[in-house]
Amino acid sequence: MNGTVKVFSTEKGKFTEFRDCAGGEGPFRGLAVYGSSLITCVESGLLKVWKEGSSDHAEVKVGGGVCRMRQDPGRPERVGTGGKENELKVWDLQRPQEPVFTAKNVRNDWLDLRVPVWMRDMQFIPSTDKIVTCTAHGQVRVYDPSSPQRRPVLEMTYEEYPLTALSLTADGNSVVVGNTHGQMAVLDLRKGRLQKCLKGQAGSLRSIQCHASLPLVASCGLDRFLRIHNTADKRLQHKVYLKSRLNCLLFTSRENWEEEDVELATEGGVKEEEDEIWASMAMVTDGTRSKRERDPRETPDSQKRLKKTIKDSSV
Incomplete structure (x- = not known):
């Protein structure tokens, strides 16, 4: 701040x-x-x-x-910006005087009223010039700066609540979106329709991240849970409570993190085995004990009192 x-x-x-x-x-x-x-x-x-x-x-x-x-x-060198009453713009930082692309608002609705502009998130589609965006009015739009058309080349609507986050799948043909009511879905960018819904969220979603090569998507939000879904079968694979309200997440870029974890686990196992060996060994002590360390029942006076007590109790 x-x-x-x-x-x-x-x-x-x-x-x-x-x-x-x-x-x-x-x-x-x-x-x-x-x-x-x-x-x-x-x-x-x-x-x-x-x-x-x-x-x-x-x-x-x-x-x-x-x-x-x-x-x-x-x-x-290119970045995209947008927001509330601020249409999508693409800037070339090598020539930042004017944007290289400025989107145009969609046509008026069926009542001939202007459609409000409120872009919440965006992402560049790999290997293309296209950009996918989501709005606070539940719209998912695809823009193509390489075409002469400044309006979206594809538009979909998902539910009626504000969309807060999106992420492209590994193949780039679908996008995962989430809204303020914890609803998350996979939308097909080729056919422009809903593919599947991913359930389990309980609060507003703030960040969605798809894995770069696996059919996995991670999400987090205000319900304090990190969830990982499988986009192929829609199943919730992992759910972790992280105590605080979550705003952002990222997948690690390290490819050998599993091997590193195995090495650490192996080192920890060796240490545990050493501790068990030391714990199982008997303690070697000196045979002589001081008078204070001796059992009081072993003294002659205590033995006499014990015999007298046994005799009285038998009588």
Whole structure:
């Protein structure tokens, strides 16, 4: 909230860098890395490229009410922005004077009323120029900047509640969306229809992430649970309670994390075996004991009193 960007090292387990990226008003709505530079965008619409070791930072005004800024993974010099009454725009950071694409609102509804604009999330479709977005009015739209049409080339509606997050599946042919009532579904981007619903959520969804190669999707939200569904058979495979309200999640990019866990588990097993061996060994003690350590029944006086007690009780 104060404009500070922290760099956390997962290898060292601590923050290694702090950068002051204050500017504009409102919280961050997007953060990306472009070479050695940072790209930030705040709610008021100020997008800045923070060049490392330089005080000359590029600024772009993308319009107020920004809800999301995302980077194109195939072309990292391009970013997309949009929000409340702020249509989708695609910017080329090498030529930031004007957007390379500006979407146009859909036609008026059947009452000839203007359709409100409120884009909540977006993502670039890999290996294409297309962009998929979701809105606070339950619409999922696909734009194609390479075509002369500025309006969406595909539009779907899912339920009536605001959509809050989306994520493309591994093949790029479907998108998983979630709304404020905990409803999550898989939509087909080729046919423009609902494929399946993923059940189990109990609160507003804030983040959805599909696995890069497996048919898995992870979701989290205000019900404090992390859930992992299988998009092939719709089953809930894992459910973990994480105590606090959750806003974001990511899959790890390490491919050999299972092998690393096995190595750690093997080392832990060896240590446990050593502890068991030490625990099973008998304690070697000295045969001589002091008078205080002796059992009081072993003294001559105590033995006489014990005999007298047995004799009296028999009588």
